Amino acid sequence: MSRLKAELGEELEAYFVEKRYELIKQVVSRVLKGRRRLTLSDLLDRVFLHRGLGIPIFLALWWALFRFTFDVSAPLSDAIDMFFGWLGDMAHDGIANPWLASFVADGICAGFGSVLVFIPPIFFLFFGLAILEDSGYLARAAFVMDRALYKLGLHGRSFIPMLLGFGCNIPGVMACRTIEREEDRILTILVNPLMSCSARLPVYVLIGGAVLGAYAAAGVYSMYILGIALAVCMALLFRRVIPYFKGRRSVFIMELPVYTRPTVRGLLRHMYERGVLFLKKAGTIIFSVMVVVWFLATHPWSATAGGEVIENSYVAMLGKALEPLVRPLGFDWRAVAALFFGFLAKEIVVETFGILLGVEEEALTSAIAQIFTPVTGLAFMAFTLIYIPCVATIGVIYRETNSVKWTVFAVVYGLLLAYAVAFVIVSVGHALGYP
Amino acid sequence: MKMPLAMLPEGGEAVITSVVAGRGLARRLYEMGFVRGERVKVLRAGPGPVLVLVKGSKVALGWGVAMKIIVDGGGAP
Amino acid sequence: MIRVALIGNPNVGKSLIFNNLTGGRAHVGNWPGKTVEKKVGKCVHKGVEMEIVDLPGVYSLTARSVDELIARDFIVEEKPDVVVDIVDASNLERNLYLTVQLIELEANVVVALNKSDLATDMGYEVDAGELSRLLGVPVVPTVATTKQGMEELKDAIVKAARERRKSPLKIDYGKRAEALIERLEELIRKDPMLSQRYPTRWLAVRLLEGDEDVLRKVRSSAIWHEVAEVIG
Numbered sequence: 001m002s003r004l005k006a007e008l009g010e011e012l013e014a015y016f017v018e019k020r021y022e023l024i025k026q027v028v029s030r031v032l033k034g035r036r037r038l039t040l041s042d043l044l045d046r047v048f049l050h051r052g053l054g055i056p057i058f059l060a061l062w063w064a065l066f067r068f069t070f071d072v073s074a075p076l077s078d079a080i081d082m083f084f085g086w087l088g089d090m091a092h093d094g095i096a097n098p099w100l101a102s103f104v105a106d107g108i109c110a111g112f113g114s115v116l117v118f119i120p121p122i123f124f125l126f127f128g129l130a131i132l133e134d135s136g137y138l139a140r141a142a143f144v145m146d147r148a149l150y151k152l153g154l155h156g157r158s159f160i161p162m163l164l165g166f167g168c169n170i171p172g173v174m175a176c177r178t179i180e181r182e183e184d185r186i187l188t189i190l191v192n193p194l195m196s197c198s199a200r201l202p203v204y205v206l207i208g209g210a211v212l213g214a215y216a217a218a219g220v221y222s223m224y225i226l227g228i229a230l231a232v233c234m235a236l237l238f239r240r241v242i243p244y245f246k247g248r249r250s251v252f253i254m255e256l257p258v259y260t261r262p263t264v265r266g267l268l269r270h271m272y273e274r275g276v277l278f279l280k281k282a283g284t285i286i287f288s289v290m291v292v293v294w295f296l297a298t299h300p301w302s303a304t305a306g307g308e309v310i311e312n313s314y315v316a317m318l319g320k321a322l323e324p325l326v327r328p329l330g331f332d333w334r335a336v337a338a339l340f341f342g343f344l345a346k347e348i349v350v351e352t353f354g355i356l357l358g359v360e361e362e363a364l365t366s367a368i369a370q371i372f373t374p375v376t377g378l379a380f381m382a383f384t385l386i387y388i389p390c391v392a393t394i395g396v397i398y399r400e401t402n403s404v405k406w407t408v409f410a411v412v413y414g415l416l417l418a419y420a421v422a423f424v425i426v427s428v429g430h431a432l433g434y435p
Numbered sequence: 436m437k438m439p440l441a442m443l444p445e446g447g448e449a450v451i452t453s454v455v456a457g458r459g460l461a462r463r464l465y466e467m468g469f470v471r472g473e474r475v476k477v478l479r480a481g482p483g484p485v486l487v488l489v490k491g492s493k494v495a496l497g498w499g500v501a502m503k504i505i506v507d508g509g510g511a512p
Numbered sequence: 513m514i515r516v517a518l519i520g521n522p523n524v525g526k527s528l529i530f531n532n533l534t535g536g537r538a539h540v541g542n543w544p545g546k547t548v549e550k551k552v553g554k555c556v557h558k559g560v561e562m563e564i565v566d567l568p569g570v571y572s573l574t575a576r577s578v579d580e581l582i583a584r585d586f587i588v589e590e591k592p593d594v595v596v597d598i599v600d601a602s603n604l605e606r607n608l609y610l611t612v613q614l615i616e617l618e619a620n621v622v623v624a625l626n627k628s629d630l631a632t633d634m635g636y637e638v639d640a641g642e643l644s645r646l647l648g649v650p651v652v653p654t655v656a657t658t659k660q661g662m663e664e665l666k667d668a669i670v671k672a673a674r675e676r677r678k679s680p681l682k683i684d685y686g687k688r689a690e691a692l693i694e695r696l697e698e699l700i701r702k703d704p705m706l707s708q709r710y711p712t713r714w715l716a717v718r719l720l721e722g723d724e725d726v727l728r729k730v731r732s733s734a735i736w737h738e739v740a741e742v743i744g
Binding site: 012013015016017019020021023024025027028030031032033034035036037039040136177181182255257258260261263265266269273402 | 521522523527528531536540542545549577578602604605608609612613630633634635636637638639642643646647657683684685686689717720721722
Binding site: 466 | 571602604
């Protein structure tokens with residue numbers, strides 16, 4: 001063994017680092033004058049890192065971010081939705097050939113619309129997030145929340161993405177970038193879709209309202225809790241079972257940078273970069289899938305009378321073919337079809353039921369009550385929560401993991417878990433004597 | 436008196452004497468400035484993550500990590 | 513065309529400087545096979561064209577984490593013409609650790625001493641000229657948020673690309689270590705595959721330190737057996 005190694009033994013690593021710092025200290029002593037004094041940054045930390053107030057302050061800021069994002073972006077999203085709806089109508093009226101009209105209106109316009117409708121919330125959310133990040137506050141938030149998360153198998157840095165997921169899984173997944181270790185990053189990305197995004201809410205409200213009666217609100221609330229519980233379980237499970245995640249966890253060493261005033265340029269840049277990236281990768285997937293779904297929903301053309309009679313479409317055939325699989329859960333082919341469309345964007349599940357049941361909004365609730373029981377309704381809600389992330393999210397997962405393997409895994413485990421949980425709900429419900 | 440950094444009270448200052456950790460973590464800590472002879476000050480003590488001032492910057496350390504840095508402590512503020 | 517790499521600790525203002533230099537026109541993608549973002553932009557200064565690559569923010573070049581590996585590999589394999597090390601003036605000591613490693617790697621370093629305004633707020637005063645003299649590399653004070661120092665920085669980059677000076681800075685690792693380093697350097701020089709690709713002193717120090725990535729690179733060379741004897 002070299003004398004050096006023998007002498008220093010374990011301290012070998014430290015030795016070289018120390019020598020470098022020795023030189024640096026000499027340099028700095030000749031170059032730097034003055035002493036560190038208390039700055040605004042330190043004062044801010046007294047507030048944001050305050051033992052008692054730190055977490056509440058964070059939650060308050062969070063709430064503000066959400067409100068800001070969704071309140072400001074909602075009218076814009078609606079406007080975009082209406083615009084593409086109008087465009088679609090124009091296509092219907094303007095194009096003589098009904099097939100072409102349907103393709104342009106319901107395929108292309110709807111496809112574009114579904115991608116572009118995400119832009120306002122994404123851009124605004126990232127703008128807000130950029131403010132928190134560039135100012136240096138986000139590091140404080142991670143510090144404050146790290147304690148709790150460590151025990152749950154997640155990284156302190158996982159907290160922000162998880163919280164974002166409650167609004168929309170897309171920025172949630174994208175925010176995982178700040179997690180250093182690739183393994184931890186991928187793990188957080190995989191469990192993020194279990195955070196119940198806002199698109200699923202209409203489904204819960206519809207089904208819950210229809211079959212749970214007085215317990216509707218509790219039922220909806222329970223979905224959020226279920227999502228969190230499952231995310232935690234899956235995180236712990238994956239860590240234990242999948243070799244890839246088994247390694248040592250990212251250790252929590254994080255610098256808290258000095259607070260800085262973010263520049264508008266910097267903020268807009270962050271917002272722009274992430275928004276454009278989303279459009280490019282996720283957007284292409286969403287768009288293509290929408291076109292495919294349009295095709296399946298409107299063909300065979302004559303049988304469906306140009307997309308009017310969905311029962312005769314390929315989607316319905318698919319639904320009916322898969323019905324046996326979901327019958328143990330108490331779902332019928334319409335549920336399958338609705339879930340299938342939910343793959344695009346979870347909000348669509350509601351509209352799909354409307355079309356398939358042939359009723360308008362007002363009568364929808366009672367119509368739903370006819371095909372679901374409280375137990376199967378709850379199971380359906382859970383299934384919607386878990387089954388697969390919407391296409392846009394899948395697109396983003398692919399973009400962030402840069403791996404087909406993990407994207408496929410995310411989809412598959414979602415389906416399996418959804419089925420399992422729904423089955424458990426139905427079994428327990430039946431065992432307790434409910435229909 | 437030697438103790439883990441994690442045990443230093445808030446406001447306490449001490450000098451690092453050694454780091455008892457695996458190669459990767461030790462390396463990382465050294466590069467962040469946690470070298471032998473370096474003075475550190477505890478800004479936020481545990482339980483839970485610890486915030487210290489080292490080489491002029493604020494660094495947050497997980498509790499486990501802070502337990503692995505041995506300091507010669509003592510000055511209360 | 514000059515190939516420039518931007519590097520620095522996280523949170524030093526690297527993105528802002530990147531945007532200042534490239535005017536915001538950047539091609540964003542991923543480093544091959546990784547989930548880490550790669551940004552490349554262009555800049556034209558007084559007739560000289562520069563391609564600027566934004567390397568991940570790292571605290572050192574030990575190549576243990578994905579970010580460090582990407583940064584180090586880029587500098588070692590791609591050999592950019594200039595490496596701009598962005599140093600946070602308000603956090604000098606720790607930031608200079610990376611600078612020193614870059615100098616050991618024999619990169620053509622230009623230091624951008626950023627956040628000078630913050631340093632002043634904190635009560636510090638940094639002598640950029642003296643720093644430059646001691647490190648043996650050009651040091652340009654900058655305040656990225658107000659775009660101060662950008663022109664001087666671009667001048668320095670062009671000048672550095674043209675002059676290709678190597679910093680004379682050398683760290684004395686102590687008698688025993690230096691003796692071993694010299695022996696290792698002799699061995700390394702015998703293998704052109706290694707000596708032409710990597711700076712010999714840097715490689716020797718890394719071998720002594722037990723750098724896994726370097727050990728792997730040297731293990732497949734002809735001199736490995738002798739090297740192993742020296743480092744034990």
